[in-house]
Amino acid sequence: MIMKVIEIENLEKIYNESEIKVHAIRGIDLSFEEGEFAAIVGPSGSGKTTLLNMLGGLDNPSKGKITIGGVDISSLKSSELINFRLSNIGFVFQAYNLIPVLTAKENVEFIMHLQGKSKTERDARTKELLESVGLGDRLDSRPSKLSGGQQQRVAVARALASKPKFVLADEPTANLDTEATENLLDIMEKLNREENITFIFATHDARVMKKARRVITIEDGKVLSDEIK
Amino acid sequence: MIWSISWKNVWRNKIRSLVVIVAFTFGIFGGVYMVAVFYGMIDSRVKLAIGNEASHIQVHHPSYLDNNELKYTIDDYQKYVGQIENIPEVKGVSPRIKILGMASTSGNASGVMINGIDVDRERQVTGIDESLVEGGGSFFEEDGRKPIVIGEKLAKTLKLTYYKITAGDLDRLSDKKNMRAVLPLLDSLRDKSFRTEADFEKALSGLLGKSEAEKYSFHIKAASIKYRLKRRIVLSFQSLDGHIAYDAFRVIGIYKTGNSVFDGLNLFVRMSDITPVASLHSGQVNQLAILLTSVEHDDQVAEMVKDIMPGMDVQTWDEIMPEAGMYTSTMNYYLFIFMIIILLALGFGIVNTMLMAVLERIKELGMLMAIGMNKKRVFSMIMLETVFLGMTGAVIGMAISYGLIWYTGSTGLDLTSLYQEGFEAMGFSPMIYPTIGWESFIQLIFLVVLTGVLAAIYPARKAMKLNPSEALRIDM
Numbered sequence: 001m002i003m004k005v006i007e008i009e010n011l012e013k014i015y016n017e018s019e020i021k022v023h024a025i026r027g028i029d030l031s032f033e034e035g036e037f038a039a040i041v042g043p044s045g046s047g048k049t050t051l052l053n054m055l056g057g058l059d060n061p062s063k064g065k066i067t068i069g070g071v072d073i074s075s076l077k078s079s080e081l082i083n084f085r086l087s088n089i090g091f092v093f094q095a096y097n098l099i100p101v102l103t104a105k106e107n108v109e110f111i112m113h114l115q116g117k118s119k120t121e122r123d124a125r126t127k128e129l130l131e132s133v134g135l136g137d138r139l140d141s142r143p144s145k146l147s148g149g150q151q152q153r154v155a156v157a158r159a160l161a162s163k164p165k166f167v168l169a170d171e172p173t174a175n176l177d178t179e180a181t182e183n184l185l186d187i188m189e190k191l192n193r194e195e196n197i198t199f200i201f202a203t204h205d206a207r208v209m210k211k212a213r214r215v216i217t218i219e220d221g222k223v224l225s226d227e228i229k
Numbered sequence: 230m231i232w233s234i235s236w237k238n239v240w241r242n243k244i245r246s247l248v249v250i251v252a253f254t255f256g257i258f259g260g261v262y263m264v265a266v267f268y269g270m271i272d273s274r275v276k277l278a279i280g281n282e283a284s285h286i287q288v289h290h291p292s293y294l295d296n297n298e299l300k301y302t303i304d305d306y307q308k309y310v311g312q313i314e315n316i317p318e319v320k321g322v323s324p325r326i327k328i329l330g331m332a333s334t335s336g337n338a339s340g341v342m343i344n345g346i347d348v349d350r351e352r353q354v355t356g357i358d359e360s361l362v363e364g365g366g367s368f369f370e371e372d373g374r375k376p377i378v379i380g381e382k383l384a385k386t387l388k389l390t391y392y393k394i395t396a397g398d399l400d401r402l403s404d405k406k407n408m409r410a411v412l413p414l415l416d417s418l419r420d421k422s423f424r425t426e427a428d429f430e431k432a433l434s435g436l437l438g439k440s441e442a443e444k445y446s447f448h449i450k451a452a453s454i455k456y457r458l459k460r461r462i463v464l465s466f467q468s469l470d471g472h473i474a475y476d477a478f479r480v481i482g483i484y485k486t487g488n489s490v491f492d493g494l495n496l497f498v499r500m501s502d503i504t505p506v507a508s509l510h511s512g513q514v515n516q517l518a519i520l521l522t523s524v525e526h527d528d529q530v531a532e533m534v535k536d537i538m539p540g541m542d543v544q545t546w547d548e549i550m551p552e553a554g555m556y557t558s559t560m561n562y563y564l565f566i567f568m569i570i571i572l573l574a575l576g577f578g579i580v581n582t583m584l585m586a587v588l589e590r591i592k593e594l595g596m597l598m599a600i601g602m603n604k605k606r607v608f609s610m611i612m613l614e615t616v617f618l619g620m621t622g623a624v625i626g627m628a629i630s631y632g633l634i635w636y637t638g639s640t641g642l643d644l645t646s647l648y649q650e651g652f653e654a655m656g657f658s659p660m661i662y663p664t665i666g667w668e669s670f671i672q673l674i675f676l677v678v679l680t681g682v683l684a685a686i687y688p689a690r691k692a693m694k695l696n697p698s699e700a701l702r703i704d705m
Binding site for chain 1: 593
């Protein structure tokens, strides 16, 4: 039987900034299974980043429920939520967001450090991951010495370091050229198959949509279509 | 790992961090070194006072100190001296007859403390015998009738000094580089005598002009002062039987300890000369002054002396001169206030710097929190960065201070040409050997760490309160 990783029920999000209420998500029901490679697409302002933030536990839903691996994350306290993110969710950001003072290896290792993994375990996993993203020879380079594509590959390795249940990637290819994008997507797809980790993208990059095996289109905070290839 | 990230973060903006570090370095250095100079002054004051004035332990008749009255004596002192000298920590014991009286010459008169001493024993206890001024005779080395040794300050008061520039004085002055310019002018004063300091100063300012004279007169006066040795001084005081006793003595030595108050008051005569004049019996003295091999044993030896001389008043140096202890404790207090002011200023500088460091890293901090760095860790990371920033400067500042204190502590800081008269009037030596104890150093390190931690709290809280989803949205 295939495990459900994420279940979203009747999700709503209303931002109460000043006087104006913004209804960003207007009732979404979705679920993701183990090993999916899915893209959430839609024009800007459609609510895809908001949805992704709530999936990642960075934002609280105004209504509805998100269950991850059987845990209702809106019931978690904020300190519990941080630990939950640490061990269950990997993040890849548009602007790479690596720690500039640390080397590629240290950036990947960092998250395992927070998890309290042993040095041997950290070393082995870091090396394995950086090799599989094709950076086995750049372990000791700082982010400033790496190209955008290389930095994003380090970020992918970092997202996977904690062996999360799924990875959320918000516009990961927005700053990359076609070659770097192809390369990154190939690597992510490979890791998705090898490690059986669910990848969920928020994107409006056609190259990503092409690669994705499921495309969920959102508009005005609602699911417009959910297409499995 | 947090430690290493924090340390690396300190160096992200090198110039900014260096500015803070340099500020800390100078702040700490300035504070520590100044305190060390003051400690050095106090230290030399205490050493000078022990060596020339108070000794480590003094014994008196229990009523003597109330009024310094001659009649309160220690009888048969010889009986005790041998026993006290047998204590291994004792370096010397000096018995003294102490009489308040008047010294007069043909020129003037002054109230004095007459010290009737056993010359050989006194040499073992005080440094007066080694403090004779140049051309100031000797410490009871010549025989002769009723010799007396007085301080330079008293010699001036009693008009036993005059000023005369000799060829030899000019020679000595020419060794001082900055004096060379005025030497040819001084030649016209050669071998002329001036009875008083005021006359000599007037002649100098007439010759060199007022401002030049003020600049050089200190050294010129020091080089050309001459002493009228062998002059007669009449001492008068109330003897034991109530009559006014007086006797004439001849000046054979003039000393200078660096404490002009002491020098203006204390004169020394032989015990054997003063005993009959004061109608005392042989063996009667007012004071036993005891010098030890080291100051550490003072309380312990004082107890032993109490056992040897029951009923007598035995005091240690800090009881004899409570002001010396007061200097030390008030200095600790000043150090504390002084450093707190410096650290307060530096602390605000750190708050400002760290706040900037946090604000320009909001996005990164948001990312760290998103991927699972908890608030406690974010808080400690910023705290550590701040403490590192402060500690780096503090460690460098302390290292420089320590090096310079060590160096000037062995060579000495010579302030002679600046304020010698002022220093001596207060009983301080113008040669300062800066020093600082380990306790003060540890206290300082504690204060610096405390400043770092306090300064860190606000920026670290600011970082901790960030909301990761909002922080990530910010465009830097």
